[in-house]
Amino acid sequence: METKLLLPNYYKKIGLVVLLISTALWIYISLSGNDQLIPETNFFAVVNADAAGKSKYFTIDKLNLTYTLIGYLFITGSLLIAFAREKTKDEYIMKLRLSSFQWAVLVNYLLLLLLFLFVYGLDFITVMIYNMFTTIILFMVRFNYLLLKNKLADEK
Amino acid sequence: MKNNIKVERAIMNITQEELAKAVSVTRQTINAMEKNKYVPSTVLALKIARLFGKQVEAIFILEDSD
Numbered sequence: 001m002e003t004k005l006l007l008p009n010y011y012k013k014i015g016l017v018v019l020l021i022s023t024a025l026w027i028y029i030s031l032s033g034n035d036q037l038i039p040e041t042n043f044f045a046v047v048n049a050d051a052a053g054k055s056k057y058f059t060i061d062k063l064n065l066t067y068t069l070i071g072y073l074f075i076t077g078s079l080l081i082a083f084a085r086e087k088t089k090d091e092y093i094m095k096l097r098l099s100s101f102q103w104a105v106l107v108n109y110l111l112l113l114l115l116f117l118f119v120y121g122l123d124f125i126t127v128m129i130y131n132m133f134t135t136i137i138l139f140m141v142r143f144n145y146l147l148l149k150n151k152l153a154d155e156k
Numbered sequence: 157m158k159n160n161i162k163v164e165r166a167i168m169n170i171t172q173e174e175l176a177k178a179v180s181v182t183r184q185t186i187n188a189m190e191k192n193k194y195v196p197s198t199v200l201a202l203k204i205a206r207l208f209g210k211q212v213e214a215i216f217i218l219e220d221s222d
Contacts, residue, residue, distance in 0.1 A: 091197050092185035150184050 006085045015080025022073030029066065037066045071132075078136040086147070096146045104139035159216045162190045164208045179203040 029035045040062040048063065049055050086093050111134065115127045165175055172190070176183045179200060188194035196204070196216075205212040 088182045090181040090185050091200060092182065092188055092194050095194065150188075153187075 007083050009085050009087050011080045012084035015077045018073050019077030022070050022077060025070050035066050036064060040064055074133060081140055082136055097143055100139055100143035100146060103142050104135050107138055108135045157195055157216055157218055157222055158192060164215060178207055
């Protein structure tokens with residue numbers, strides 16, 4: 001029943017630190033409006049749209065890497081947390097883990113259906129941005145909620 | 157599927173914790189099974205039966221709904 005796709009337990013802590021750093025950076029640039037934490041740097045891009053909206057392919061351009069950094073930190077942090085083994089590992093916890101993934105995907109798309117219906121125009125881009133991260137966030141919340149509920153029920 | 161792990165445990169006079177340790181799972185797993193909230197894998201069912209010295213069918217029983 002043990003899947004090989006899991007990391008050692010201590011990766012959870014590393015993931016949490018990485019996730020907190022990226023969240024702090026995201027809040028900072030949202031509040032300050034300064035999205036150039038890293039000065040524009042020459043960087044390789046497979047696709048990059050210029051100011052006129054025309055796509056250029058395989059170029060080296062001055063790019064704003066701030067969002068790249070935050071996105072990378074957020075996703076790697078979340079993955080480390082989501083795929084770190086629990087201290088006690090067994091098949092029941094594995095079942096909770098898998099059912100949490102199922103729940104997260106379902107809830108994520110139900111939310112997206114609602115947002116499709118109610119959010120229009122440029123604001124929909126915000127929905128799309130947040131939706132890139134909601135599946136894994138919902139999973140982490142659901143899995144840890146089930147673990148906690150299970151632990152509390154057990155102590156009674 | 158129902159089971160009589162709790163009864164067998166009482167006969168052997170061991171706690172959930174001790175049973176959990178003997179078949180290398182967590183106490184929550186034993187607890188969930190006793191409450192019929194979790195159906196164990198075949199491996200775990202065989203391990204539990206071996207520990208109690210009985211056939212699997214003597215411990216895990218199919219219900220009409222299965």
